[in-house]
Amino acid sequence: MSADIAKLTVDDKAVDLTVKHGTIGPSVVDISKLYAQTGAFTYDPGFTSTASCESKITYIDGDQGILLYRGYPIEQLAEHGDFLETCYLLLYGELPTAAQKADFDYRVTRHTMVHDQMNRFFQGFRRDAHPMAIMVASVGALSAFYHDSTDISDPQQRMIASMRMIAKMPTLAAMAYKYSVGQPFVYPQNDLDYTSNFLRMCFAVPCEDYKVNPVLSRALDRIFILHADHEQNASTSTVRLAGSSGANPFACIAAGIACLWGPAHGGANEAALKMLEEIGTPDRIPHYIARAKDKNDPFRLMGFGHRVYKNYDPRARIMQKTTHEVLNELGIKDDPLLDVAVELEQIALKDEYFLEKKLYPNIDFYSGITLKAMGFPTSMFTVLFALARTVGWIAQWSEMIEDPSQRIGRPRQLYVGAPQRDYATVASRG
Numbered sequence: 001m002s003a004d005i006a007k008l009t010v011d012d013k014a015v016d017l018t019v020k021h022g023t024i025g026p027s028v029v030d031i032s033k034l035y036a037q038t039g040a041f042t043y044d045p046g047f048t049s050t051a052s053c054e055s056k057i058t059y060i061d062g063d064q065g066i067l068l069y070r071g072y073p074i075e076q077l078a079e080h081g082d083f084l085e086t087c088y089l090l091l092y093g094e095l096p097t098a099a100q101k102a103d104f105d106y107r108v109t110r111h112t113m114v115h116d117q118m119n120r121f122f123q124g125f126r127r128d129a130h131p132m133a134i135m136v137a138s139v140g141a142l143s144a145f146y147h148d149s150t151d152i153s154d155p156q157q158r159m160i161a162s163m164r165m166i167a168k169m170p171t172l173a174a175m176a177y178k179y180s181v182g183q184p185f186v187y188p189q190n191d192l193d194y195t196s197n198f199l200r201m202c203f204a205v206p207c208e209d210y211k212v213n214p215v216l217s218r219a220l221d222r223i224f225i226l227h228a229d230h231e232q233n234a235s236t237s238t239v240r241l242a243g244s245s246g247a248n249p250f251a252c253i254a255a256g257i258a259c260l261w262g263p264a265h266g267g268a269n270e271a272a273l274k275m276l277e278e279i280g281t282p283d284r285i286p287h288y289i290a291r292a293k294d295k296n297d298p299f300r301l302m303g304f305g306h307r308v309y310k311n312y313d314p315r316a317r318i319m320q321k322t323t324h325e326v327l328n329e330l331g332i333k334d335d336p337l338l339d340v341a342v343e344l345e346q347i348a349l350k351d352e353y354f355l356e357k358k359l360y361p362n363i364d365f366y367s368g369i370t371l372k373a374m375g376f377p378t379s380m381f382t383v384l385f386a387l388a389r390t391v392g393w394i395a396q397w398s399e400m401i402e403d404p405s406q407r408i409g410r411p412r413q414l415y416v417g418a419p420q421r422d423y424a425t426v427a428s429r430g
Helices: 036-037 074-080 082-093 098-109 116-123 131-145 156-183 195-205 214-227 234-243 251-259 270-281 282-294 314-329 336-348 352-357 363-374 378-402
Strands: 003-010 014-018 058-061 068-069
Touching: 003 036, 014 036, 014 098, 014 131, 014 234, 068 074, 068 082, 068 251, 068 314, 074 082, 074 314, 082 195, 082 214, 082 378, 098 156, 098 195, 116 156, 131 270, 156 195, 156 234, 156 270, 156 378, 195 214, 195 234, 214 314, 214 363, 214 378, 234 251, 234 378, 251 378, 270 282, 270 378, 282 336, 282 363, 314 336, 314 363, 336 363, 363 378
Parallel strands: none
Antiparallel strands: 003 014, 058 068
């Protein structure tokens, strides 16, 4: 990593700041010593112009619409690979050999069971508890069941904790779903692949046989790949920040799930689906587009635009194809939501307002329709996001733990409150 120098003057104090260059992407100005040298901080609400770490995991070029996992384009991984292969890549940095993949798949499969006492833990929730509330609690509770993998200074324990979370997240997610619909838990089955196993745990019932549809399994596996990691987003930054304090990995992932629950982050696909339902039919689209353009109207088109992507979200193209595959397999020919989505996309891609503001469809625009068609209620959409993103969180957390330059996160502030003042007794306050 080569370096140059940037010159900055603050209150007549000139300082030299190192400019660092990555393998690809924007350069960064190292301001870690700015306060010591000038007595000033930087101001960057939302940290949109701040690199909080060095990372080798995921790269995004928002202007070009590029997403790379360890250098591999997301399109290639989603088309040719499977989710566990992607997990291996994110964790270890390289695609596995056939032997390595077989070993990794075996280790994940043998960790899918959760401690049986977790069943009683679930019984403490109200029957109508939101599945995400259950996920936050149950993932955090894993640290109470698996004491042998919470020492973050031990590489072996970190590895075991990582495997456990990747393996047990589908089981916990399926349990959260089953609990929310009042059905008995279904145990994992080791002769099934990762995603097929999850579908069976969600939709099988003890009173009849359940056969996994391979088209739906492949589609959901692809959705998992698309959501596996996305650089330093809000939930990933939360995981890293929690991990910087030395918190155990289960607590860190629970923190990430809590952050993901926000409608501006993981809940966006649910919001997009509700928007399509509100529009209802294609003939009503012009009315809603007019509302979206009206600055005084609170209505917003959900599923368009992205905080990072200023071009077509590369994941959205794959998601669009996957949506059609699922609807065709299920025999859904005239889905009103899809009709609205397709028409809305075509209008938005040609409308000057959307082109000027670079409001292209993102992955959330289609994923909600796909998951709904598979039989998942909207309350499960963010849970599925968390399931997929767990491997990215773990990879980012592991990278942070192993980075000797990382310290506990401690953002600073621009204080705009009252200056120092003296205390007055109650009697003297008038």
